[in-house]
Every structure is written in structure tokens, then in C-alpha cells.
Amino acid sequence: MNPGADRRPSDRVDVCVVGSGPAGALIAAALAERGRDVVVLEAGRRFDPDERLEQMERSIRPGGGAVWEMGGERDAFTSTGERRYPLNAARVKGVGGSTLHWQGMVMRLHESDFERRSRDGVADDWPIGYRDLRPYYARAEAELGVAGADDNPFAPPREEPFPMPGFRPSYADSLFAEACGRLGVVTHSVPNARNSEPYDGRGGCVGYGTCKPVCPSGAKYTAEVHVARAEEAGARVVDRAPVQRLEHDRAGETVEAAVYATPDGRTYRQEARRFVVACGGVETPRLLLLSKSEKHPDGLANSSGLVGRYFMDHLFAGMGGRLDEPTRQNHVGFITSECHQFYDDPGRATAGIPGADADFAPLKLEFLNYAGPSPVEMALSADEWGDDLLASLREAYGNEIGMGALVGQLPRAENRITLDPSRTDDRGNPVPAIRWRIDGRTRRTIERANEIQRAILNELGVEITWTVGPENTGPAFHHMGTTRMGTDPEESVVDPELRTHDLDNLWIASSSVFVTGGAMNPTLTIAALALRAAERVDATL
Amino acid sequence: MELTRRDALAALAAGGVVLGGGAALTWEELRAEEGGNRDGAALDDREVETLAAVATALYPSEATGVPAFVETYVVGRIRDRRAYAEGVKSALSTLDSYAESWYGGRYAALDGGARDGLLREVGVATAEPNPDGLDPERLRYYLVNELLYAFYASPAGGRLVGIENPQGYPGGTESYRRGPER
Numbered sequence: 130m131n132p133g134a135d136r137r138p139s140d141r142v143d144v145c146v147v148g149s150g151p152a153g154a155l156i157a158a159a160l161a162e163r164g165r166d167v168v169v170l171e172a173g174r175r176f177d178p179d180e181r182l183e184q185m186e187r188s189i190r191p192g193g194g195a196v197w198e199m200g201g202e203r204d205a206f207t208s209t210g211e212r213r214y215p216l217n218a219a220r221v222k223g224v225g226g227s228t229l230h231w232q233g234m235v236m237r238l239h240e241s242d243f244e245r246r247s248r249d250g251v252a253d254d255w256p257i258g259y260r261d262l263r264p265y266y267a268r269a270e271a272e273l274g275v276a277g278a279d280d281n282p283f284a285p286p287r288e289e290p291f292p293m294p295g296f297r298p299s300y301a302d303s304l305f306a307e308a309c310g311r312l313g314v315v316t317h318s319v320p321n322a323r324n325s326e327p328y329d330g331r332g333g334c335v336g337y338g339t340c341k342p343v344c345p346s347g348a349k350y351t352a353e354v355h356v357a358r359a360e361e362a363g364a365r366v367v368d369r370a371p372v373q374r375l376e377h378d379r380a381g382e383t384v385e386a387a388v389y390a391t392p393d394g395r396t397y398r399q400e401a402r403r404f405v406v407a408c409g410g411v412e413t414p415r416l417l418l419l420s421k422s423e424k425h426p427d428g429l430a431n432s433s434g435l436v437g438r439y440f441m442d443h444l445f446a447g448m449g450g451r452l453d454e455p456t457r458q459n460h461v462g463f464i465t466s467e468c469h470q471f472y473d474d475p476g477r478a479t480a481g482i483p484g485a486d487a488d489f490a491p492l493k494l495e496f497l498n499y500a501g502p503s504p505v506e507m508a509l510s511a512d513e514w515g516d517d518l519l520a521s522l523r524e525a526y527g528n529e530i531g532m533g534a535l536v537g538q539l540p541r542a543e544n545r546i547t548l549d550p551s552r553t554d555d556r557g558n559p560v561p562a563i564r565w566r567i568d569g570r571t572r573r574t575i576e577r578a579n580e581i582q583r584a585i586l587n588e589l590g591v592e593i594t595w596t597v598g599p600e601n602t603g604p605a606f607h608h609m610g611t612t613r614m615g616t617d618p619e620e621s622v623v624d625p626e627l628r629t630h631d632l633d634n635l636w637i638a639s640s641s642v643f644v645t646g647g648a649m650n651p652t653l654t655i656a657a658l659a660l661r662a663a664e665r666v667d668a669t670l
Numbered sequence: 671m672e673l674t675r676r677d678a679l680a681a682l683a684a685g686g687v688v689l690g691g692g693a694a695l696t697w698e699e700l701r702a703e704e705g706g707n708r709d710g711a712a713l714d715d716r717e718v719e720t721l722a723a724v725a726t727a728l729y730p731s732e733a734t735g736v737p738a739f740v741e742t743y744v745v746g747r748i749r750d751r752r753a754y755a756e757g758v759k760s761a762l763s764t765l766d767s768y769a770e771s772w773y774g775g776r777y778a779a780l781d782g783g784a785r786d787g788l789l790r791e792v793g794v795a796t797a798e799p800n801p802d803g804l805d806p807e808r809l810r811y812y813l814v815n816e817l818l819y820a821f822y823a824s825p826a827g828g829r830l831v832g833i834e835n836p837q838g839y840p841g842g843t844e845s846y847r848r849g850p851e852r
């Protein structure tokens with residue numbers, strides 16, 4: 130929508146969706162395609178696909194500014210607690226949400242992830258199980274366009290093939306596969322929301338290698354796909370329209386309007402019969418907290434006091450170094466092999482990896498295709514040129530190899546999003562404050578991941594030069610848990626249908642409803658939940 | 671290693687610039703296209719020489735054919751991008767005035783060692799690239815990084831380092847699977 134666009138509200142619509150990331154966009158498209166009258170309010174701007182090549186260049190060339198324009202007063206936050214949380218590296222505000230920047234790895238959670246309490250005696254079970262989500266996972270894969278292969282013996286059961294053939298393993302994968310084979314470690318392909326061939330009107334991947342933060346070809350899925358679908362079906366998507374608060378009726382039982390601001394400094398009210406908040410795992414609880422009222426003095430939908438609590442992320446563990454032969458890194462910007470063998474039993478032994486007897490969180494291993502420097506990026510920030518530069522690039526590039534891992538963190542009430550009363554954003558609203566630390570079980574699992582990585586790299590003959598372990602770990606940018614799902618209104622914020630316990634026409638679509646996070650990238654599960662919620666919302670209209 | 675106009679066209683295409691008929695344009699042709707308009711994007715002869723001289727300093731000595739490569743690339747880059755062209759021209763004129771005042775001659779007239787030395791003395795090596803910044807920052811942005819990007823984000827320079835499909839270049843989905851040439 131251009132700067133002079135009409136951002137005035139529509140007459141009371143069927144559904145108002147707040148946020149146009151994959152969660153909001155999928156719901157908007159599904160409901161609009163069912164003939165519902167839908168308005169989407171999005172805080173960020175529309176990024177024209179014609180800008181994408183320039184953004185790609187900016188992502189490689191220093192000095193051009195933030196590729197997705199994150200940062201500044203609008204996006205201010207505070208981070209307290211033991212670990213700093215780099216929130217603005219971890220999200221995008223724009224039409225399409227954080228999928229503009231994402232990597233696009235899309236796995237289903239395992240059955241065990243829904244049953245952490247029953248199986249491991251920690252955290253809580255989800256009120257729904259893998260079986261409930263399974264058909265929606267299949268639909269989500271078709272919607273996003275997932276390239277995958279059926280070679281993963283550890284994946285949960287599936288009947289339908291992936292919509293597109295998987296990306297074949299990289300050269301480096303083949304080096305890893307050999308070493309892993311000798312250790313009894315199984316490697317397999319990994320599903321990508323990225324076209325391995327033309328799909329859904331978008332072309333196949335052409336190998337720019339800048340997937341994260343920007344794919345100029347459109348081969349990587351972004352939620353712009355479903356924003357366009359929603360608009361084609363008649364939905365209205367208003368950009369640069371951050372919702373300031375939700376207003377309810379006199380009884381405090383039904384949301385009546387979303388109050389949003391526009392670039393010209395005005396505020397408007399969009400009325401609707403149903404509301405879906407899909408603002409991501411941090412802004413979703415923040416919006417509920419900002420919407421406090423006399424009836425809901427602690428924030429909307431917060432009678433449990435749990436809005437903002439149980440914030441969790443996946444932790445990165447990694448290791449790498451140099452091999453005495455070429456490793457062919459940085460041709461593409463995505464991963465083509467992983468190992469999920471240790472996911473459900475991180476302590477298990479294999480022929481070459483000793484077992485470990487402790488309580489661990491789930492973990493998955495990744496084999497990187499972009500270890501070490503990208504020569505062009507290195508050249509652009511080097512303090513030399515000519516023959517000296519070429520010699521340095523040749524020295525730095527060619528033999529790097531590395532592994533990553535994601536480790537799941539337990540939900541803990543003290544990890545939370547609150548409002549920081551001492552600091553306001555560009556509209557005068559208190560900014561989100563993130564309090565985050567990691568627990569002993571998570572640290573232990575990161576160490577376990579490092580142990581397995583070390584064994585594999587040693588077997589391969591890598592001279593290890595870097596490790597990301599419990600001390601220097603960081604988040605994988607998956608914000609989960611802050612409006613958790615459950616059947617008991619005292620123990621959760623939304624019910625298994627994703628409707629808030631406290632307000633009868635308010636739904637939440639986000640990883641904020643996750644009870645536990647497993648160790649798989651969350652967005653396929655977000656998408657499956659969103660498709661399911663769309664049906665539930667529709668059924669009430 | 672011989673740099674060709676075709677290499678430059680490949681680098682341009684990666685950035686989305688596709689010239690009609692896929693043929694390279696020269697400064698002469700751009701000037702004609704702009705009707706000889708002095709406010710057009712085209713560089714004048716002196717600017718063209720300075721730019722080629724900078725590129726020769728920045729690219730490895732084994733690269734030959736630098737002027738034609740740079741001409742094709744930069745014409746494509748600044749055609750229809752007046753503001754960008756202004757940035758490049760003003761950086762070139764800044765560089766030339768440093769050359770005049772410190773070395774008593776135009777940049778293109780200096781020998782290889784002096785060209786390299788002047789860039790260092792201006793502070794380009796450690797400057798943060800910034801299109802609106804101080805002199806060394808603008809030079810870094812519009813000249814050094816512009817030309818290094820053309821070279822190392824395309825197969826021409828990538829191959830010298832051992833990566834025929836560098837970041838920024840849409841080199842397909844075969845190369846990541848290929849093993850090294852033995």
C-alpha cells in the first residue's frame with residue numbers, strides 16, 4: 130500500500146486479523162477464500178518485490194542499512210535477565226512478517242513433543258497431540274510449498290509425499306555422511322519451504338545463496354504468498370497500521386474493536402465479529418498487556434496471569450573448523466542434511482558415540498552449507514585489495530566445515546515478556562521487556578550436542594577452531610510459549626481451539642500458544658495450527 | 671585471467687540489470703542515448719580513466735581486460751540511476767583532487783604503487799562504507815566496494831577464490847553438489 134493509501138477502517142467485518150506473518154496471512158487467506166469479510170492490520174510496511182535485488186546487495190555489502198529496516202523507536206525493547214535477547218535480529222515487521230527474513234526450514238514436531246510431561250516428567254503435555262495436527266501439517270506443507278524427501282527414519286509418521294522433491298545433499302553432506310556412517314550416525318535430507326522446482330506460480334531456487342535475510346528470486350516461501358491469496362479473495366490488508374490495543378464490550382467478554390494508528394498520526398477503530406491476534410511470540414502478549422482495562426486490569430485474556438510467561442526459544446549449539454581438502458561452502462544459503470537420530474533420545478549411544486545417562490532436552494543436528502566466510506562479504510570489509518586481498522580470500526575460503534544444532538528449552542514461568550514502564554515506543558506505548566535465561570537441562574543438552582559434534586568432526590579429520598556451547602550459545606529466533614494453550618483457564622491463556630479462555634471472540638495464532646517447543650523450527654507447526662484455527666473461527670461465524 | 675564484457679554482463683544480470691539484446695553498452699553509447707546531455711548519468715573520459723585506474727589497483731594483478739569489464743559493468747549499473755551515478759562521479763572527483771594536491775597529478779596518471787598508496791593514505795582501507803559519509807567512507811562505498819562487489823559476487827572473481835557460484839550470483843543448484851576439481 131503506497132503512502133497515500135486509504136487506511137481508514139472498513140465497516141464492521143467478519144474477522145479482523147492483527148499481523149500478516151505466516152500465522153495471520155494463512156488465516157486471512159483461508160477465511161477470505163471461504164467468503165468471509167476479512168481485514169488484516171499490519172504494523173510494518175509492504176516491501177515491493179522489485180526492491181528485493183537491491184536488498185540482496187545490501188545484505189552482502191556493508192553500509193546500506195538494515196535489510197528489513199528493523200530497529201529504531203518503533204521496535205525498541207529492553208532485555209533483562211541473565212541472557213541478552215537480540216529481539217530485532219529475531220523478527221521482521223512487514224507484510225509477510227518474519228518469513229521475509231527466515232531460513233525456511235520446516236519440520237513437523239515429533240509425537241513426543243506433545244507429551245513431555247507424560248514421557249519425561251517435565252513441563253506439561255499439550256492438550257492436543259500429533260494426530261490432531263497431522264492432517265494440518267500435510268496441508269501446511271502444500272500451502273507453503275515444501276521440498277522434502279522420505280528418507281528420514283526418525284520423522285513422525287506421514288502418509289502423503291512432500292509437495293516437491295527434496296534438495297539433493299551437498300558435497301559437504303557427502304563428506305559428513307561418510308564419517309557419520311562409520312560412527313553409526315544416520316544423516317538424511319531436510320524439508321525446506323523453498324522451491325526445488327517451480328511451484329505455486331513461483332520459480333525454483335536459482336542459488337543466490339542469500340536466503341537469510343532475503344531471497345531475490347521468490348523461491349523461498351514468504352507469507353506474502355498468502356497475503357496475496359487473501360487479497361485475491363477479497364480481504365483488505367492495511368500496512369503501517371500497528372494495533373495499539375483491543376477494546377471490549379461493557380461486560381468484558383467480547384472484543385469489539387482493534388484500535389490502530391496510521392502514518393499520518395491518526396488512530397482508527399476496526400470493528401469485527403471475530404479477532405485473531407497473530408503478532409508473533411513477543412508482540413502478541415504485549416498487545417494483550419497493552420489492552421488492559423477496568424474489567425481486565427492485568428491485561429486482556431490474562432485472568433491466569435500467564436500472558437507473557439513461559440517465553441522460550443531454541444538454543445544454537447555449533448562446532449566447526451578446517452579440513453585438509455575443499456569443502457565447497459557458501460554456494461547456497463540453506464541446509465540440505467540433518468540428523469534427527471538423537472531427537473527423542475539425546476543420550477543414546479551409537480557404534481561410535483558413547484551414550485550419556487542424564488535427563489536431556491530434544492536436540493537435532495544440522496550439517497552446514499555455509500560454514501566459514503563468504504569471499505565476497507569478506508572482500509567488502511577487508512582492509513586490503515589487489516593481490517593481498519586475493520591471497521587472504523584464498524587462505525580463508527575453501528576448507529571450512531561446520532555443524533549446528535538446535536536444543537529445546539523447558540518452559541519456565543520466570544522467562545517472560547512484560548511491559549517496560551520506563552521506556553516507550555514511537556507511539557508512546559511501553560516497550561516489551563524480555564527476561565530470559567537458560568536452565569541446567571538446556572545447558573546439559575547443549576554440551577551433549579557439542580559432544581556428538583566433536584565426535585563427528587574428529588572422525589572426519591577436522592581441525593576444530595570454533596565451538597558454540599552453553600557459554601556463548603544464542604537463540605534461534607523462535608519465540609514460543611507466551612500465551613500457552615491448555616484446557617484449564619487457570620493454567621493457560623487459550624483453549625485447544627486457540628480461542629482465549631476469557632474473551633469469546635478472540636483467537637491467537639502464533640508459536641506463543643506452544644506448551645513446549647521441541648527442537649524443531651516452529652513455523653510449520655504455526656502454519657498447521659493457523660489452518661486449524663481458521664476452521665474453528667469459520668465455524669463460529 | 672582475462673576479464674570479458676560477458677563476465678560483466680553476468681555480474682550485472684545477477685543484480686537484475688539485463689540490457690536489451692544482452693549486449694554490452696559502452697560509455698559512448700550511453701552518452702549517445704542520453705543525447706549528449708551533460709547532466710546525464712554517463713561519465714566523461716577523464717572519469718572513465720580514473721575509474722579503470724581504481725579498478726586496476728583493486729583487482730588482482732593476474733586480471734587483465736579490466737577497463738572493458740568495468741565499463742560494461744558500471745554503465746549498466748548507473749544507467750537509469752542518476753543519484754547513484756552522481757555518487758560515483760563525486761567520489762571520482764574527490765579522489766582526483768586528493769591525487770592533485772598530494773601527488774601533483776591526476777589519479778590515472780599515477781603509477782601502480784602511488785595509486786595503491788593514495789587509496790591507503792586517504793583512509794579507504796579501514797573506512798566504513800557510507801554513501802553519505804566522509805570522503806574515505808564515500809570512496810569506500812562508491813568505488814572500492816562497488817568494484818569489489820562486481821568482481822567477487824560474480825563467477826569471474828569467485829573462480830579465482832575457488833567458488834564459481836558466489837553469494838549474490840544466481841549460479842543454480844548444481845554447483846553446491848559438485849565436488850572439487852581434482
Ligand SMILES: Cc1cc2nc3c(=O)[nH]c(=O)nc-3n(C[C@H](O)[C@H](O)[C@H](O)COP(=O)(O)OP(=O)(O)OC[C@H]3O[C@@H](n4cnc5c(N)ncnc54)[C@H](O)[C@@H]3O)c2cc1C
Nearest residue numbers: 148150151152172219222226227232233234372409650652
Ligand atoms: C533470521 C530468522 C530465521 C528463521 N528461520 C526459521 C526457519 O528456518 N524455520 C522456521 O520454522 N522458522 C524460522 N524463523 C522463525 C519464523 O520466521 C517465525 O516462526 C514465523 O515468521 C512466525 O510467524 P508469525 O506469523 O507468528 O509471526 P511473524 O512472522 O513474526 O509476523 C508477525 C507480524 O505481526 C506484526 N505485528 C506485530 N505487532 C503488531 C501490532 N500491534 N499491530 C499490527 N501488526 C503487528 C509484525 O509487524 C509482523 O509482521 C526464523 C526467524 C528469523 C528471524
Ligand code: SF4
Nearest residue numbers: 334335337338340344
Ligand atoms: S539459494 Fe536461497 S536466496 Fe537463492 S534462490 Fe535459492 S532460496 Fe532464494
